[in-house]
Amino acid sequence: MNQKNDIQSPPFLSRVNLHANLNLLHRKREEKRGRPSKTYEDSSVSTKKRKNKDLLDTCGLDFILNSYTQGLRARGEREEALIVEVLRTLPPEKKSEIRNTLLSEPAHLTAYTKNEALGIFIDLNQSKAQYENMRSYLITKNCLLFPSYKSIREAKRMCYPPDSSIEITNIKAKIKLQDLLDHTSARLIKIDDVYKQGLNHLNLYSKWGCDGSSGQSEYKQPLPEEMRFCRPILIEFSKETPEKTTLVVNDINAQILALNPSLINHNGEGIEIKHTLFLTMIDGKVAQVLSETSSSAVCTICGAKPTEMNNLEKVRNKPVDEVSYQYGLSTLHCWIRFMEPILHLSYNLGFEKWSATTTENKDLKKHKKAYVQRNFREELGLNIDKPKQVDEELLKRFYVILQVMSCGRGIDATKFGQYAFDTAQLYVNKYKWFYMPSSVHKVLIHGESVIRHFSVLPLGQLSEDAQES
Structure with missing residues (x-):
């Protein structure tokens, strides 16, 4: 029996093993049925979306995000993990702002030209050392802006006329007007906003003048933008006298009469610029x-005397010297000249006369002037008052x-x-007893005629403030 069982056991074991092998073969055949499965990276876009949705439906968004940040930290990407967590808590508008910033085109830094750098150098009132230090700091950041x-x-040197046109002595420095205007025209043509292609015949309008200067202080002296376009013709150490003023003006007028048009070669194109001063x-x-007016109190246009100023019908009908229109109205000084009669009207209101001739009137004016000046200082901290x-x-x-006169518009x-x-x-009706100053008279009576005389340019653009600066 035992021998028989021992003989029959191997076939039984063989049948069991064969059944297991058949099941394994069946499973392998089933796995090979249909299209083989691909990895996530090799899947198509639609397949990835389907798998993403399956994962999202199965696990939820919080699970995926937490797994993502945890995985980032496991890989050592702690900064990225922190950014993801912070972004999750931001409001929608902040997220949009960050998105726009990240997706915008990177800014391309454009280096300043030497002329632009010179303008910045002057605006900031820099020294050579300050400029070079600023440039060195930027270079350390690979920022070659300047x-x-x-x-x-070199750019600054190009701003000067040729040395041959300048005459310098112990008491004066002088430049030839023709050379100055030629150089100025050539510089202006290089400005894109000034020159328009195809305009070969231009007219440059310039204003000029002269004045004495002494005891000037740089304290709180602003540099107006238009001073960039103001160039000296003559600087001389001499006493300002009527004879000296006449001599200088006659010399420049002679140069103006002898002026020729400036001929400029700009980008291979010839340009002719005529000059009107x-x-x-x-x-x-x-x-x-x-x-040649006898007194500063007399009108330079009609010759009206102080005693005639308030007779409006008379001064309107007086003959005028139209040549004097060319001198304009000195719109900057008008602000001062209009303030002066207001102050003197205030001082003289107690006795209502143009001048204080008696001792009593002089005392009244003195006390009133002190009162005005005292209130002025106390209320405004200045030396005059309204x-x-x-x-x-x-x-x-x-x-x-x-x-209106100063606005620079038509x-x-x-x-x-x-x-x-x-x-x-109105002035005469209110204060007939106080003679209208000549500067005020010139504006109120002759202002219309002077404006018509300078019809080519607004009156405000012909002011003397550049000269005063």
């Missing part, structure tokens, strides 16, 4: 000398007239003349 100091020195950068003192006793309507009209001469004359009538 050219070398040698380059801006206006003698308007002067004050009342220079205008008095040039018009006298409240003077008619408010007159003050407003003076302000409007001065603003002025309707007819409307200005009517407004100015109405203001003159």
Whole structure:
């Protein structure tokens, strides 16, 4: 029996093993049925979306995000993990802002040209050492924005006319007007906003003038933008006298008469620039000398005397010297000249006369002047004040007239003349006893004619403020 069982056991074991092998073969055949499965990376876009959705439906968004940040930290990407966590808590508008910043085109830094760098050098009032230090700091950050100091020195040199046109002695420095205008024209043509292609015949309008200068202080002296376009013709150490003023003006006028058009070669194109100069950068003192007026209190246009100023019908009908229109109205100084009668009106209101001749009137004026000046200092911290006793309507009209004259825009001469004359009538009706100053008279009575004389340019652009600066 035992021998028989021992003989029959191997076939039984063989049948069991064969069944297991058949099941294994069946499973392998089943696995090989259909298209073989691909990895996630090798799957198509649609397949990836399907698998992503299956994972999202099965595990949820929080599980996936937490797994992602955990995986980042496991790989040592702690900064990225932190960014992901922070982004999750931001409001939608902040996320949009970050997205736009990340997806925007990177800014391309454009280096300054030597002329642009020179402008910055001047605006910042830098020294050579300051400029080179600033440039060195930027270079350490691989930021080559500024050219070398040698380059801006060359650019600065190009701003000067040729040395041959400059005459320098112990007492003066002088430049030939023709060379100065030629060089100025050539520089202006290089400005893109100034020159338009195809314009070969141009006219350059310039204003000029002269004045004495002494005891100047640099304290709080601003440098207006238009000073960049103001160039000296003559600087001389000499006493300002009527004879000297006349001599200088005659010399420059002679050069103006001899001027030739400037011929400029710009990008291979020939350009002709004619020159027109206006003698308007002067004050009342220079205008008095040039018009040969006997006194600063007398009008340089019609010759009206102080006692005639308030007779409006008479001064309107007086013959005028139209040559004097060329000197303009000195719009900068008008602000001062219009303030002076307001102050003196205030001082003299106690006795209502043009001048204080008696001892009593002089004392009244003295006390009133001290009162005005004291309130001025206490209320505004200045040395003058706005006298409240003077008619408010007159003050407003003076302000409007001065603003219009200084605005630098075209002025309707007819409307200005009517407004100015109405203001003159208001002045006379209110203060007939105080003679209108010649500067105020010139604006209110002759302003319309002067504006018409300079019809090619606005009156405000012919002011003398560049000369004063």
